[in-house]
Amino acid sequence: MNVLKAIPPIQLHPVLLFFFLAAYLTGAFTEFAVMLLIVCIHELGHVLMALYFRWRIEKIMIWIFGGVMKTAEHGSRPISEEALVVIAGPFQHVLIFACLILFGNYIPDPFLSTLHNANMMILLFNMLPVWPLDGGKLLSLVLASILPCRKAHTFTIILSVFLGLVLLSIQLIYFSFQLTSICLVLFLLMENRTEWKQRYYAFIRFLLKRPVMQIERVTETRSGHDERLLIILSKIRRNRRHIFIFKEKNNEQRVHESELLKAYFSSGSHDKTIGQILARRN
Structure with missing residues (x-):
């Protein structure tokens, strides 16, 4: 694969102009x-790992304390693979620290201190468990490994907003006024507000990608006949294939998730209960 051709043009976020x-x-x-250079190295880690797994990169957006790599693979790859792509960014900071130790004697002390402090600051900031930072993405993946996908996504946003408000309160109460820090927290809160507004579309995108996901582990999930189809699909987990079991009196029916997905995206079935869909099926 030609790496240069696979990387789309890099875009600069408008907020970067403010910091400039x-x-x-x-x-x-x-x-x-210095910080912008380190951010680009950080983002390069994500890009190289994504290209290694043959992800389709749609856009790279750079801002002062990090970047966002938009891909067509979000939510459709194994959790372990996505975790490696996320971790590849922070790992670049470890390599930068190693280079500073090896070649520190050749770098003037004031500039060396600037490199060290900027590298540490960007690493710690990106590891905060706040979406869309790397720490927030890792939090999302951990939740997705133990919770249904839709619930994991919702909890990630709620926890991110809560922590963002805590950080903003601490900044205003215990530290001197710093416009940069406050703007960063407000920026993260706005990103989470946008993610919250788009959570339903993110879930539908996840459902659309289910048929092509390579998942070996199968689990059985019990649901009631009176539950609506969307509620049942909301129980789907990223790392499992589901066989749903519906029991009414002495009658038990087993339905693969693929059949429910087909019913959901067919006209006139998305707002029906599973009982209605099974009755029509029989």
Whole structure:
């Protein structure tokens, strides 16, 4: 694979302009440039690992403390594979620290200190369990391994917003006013607000990709005849294939998830109960 052809044009987030102006006006342009360089190295880790697994990368967006790599594979690959793509970004900081130790004697002390502090700051910031940071993505993957996909996604956003509000409160109460820190937290809260508004569409996208997912583990899930089809599909977990068992009196029916997905996306079935769908099936 030609790596250069596989990487789409890199876009700069509009918020980056704000930090560029702030760095210029405060005389901190060197620190800004160093942080931007480290962010690009960080994002390169995600990209290379994604390309290794042959992910289709749609867009790379860079902002001051991180970046966002949009792919067509989100939610459709194994959790372990997606975790490796996420971890590949923070791992770049370990390599940067190793380089600073090996070649630190050749770097002027003030600049070496700037590199070290920026690298540590970006690493710690990205590991916060707040969506869409790497820590938030790892939190989402952990929840997805033990909870249904839709519930894991919802809990991730709720926990991210809660922690974001805690960070904002701590900043306002215990630390001196820093516009940069407050803007970062507000930016994360806005990202989670957008993710919350799009959570239903994210779930439908997940359901559409289910047929092509390579999943070996099968589990049986019991549901009632009076439950609506969407509620039943909301019990699907990323790392399992589901066989749903519906029991009414002495009659028990087993239905593979693929049949329910087909019924959901067919016209006139998405708002019906499973009892109605099974009755029509029989």
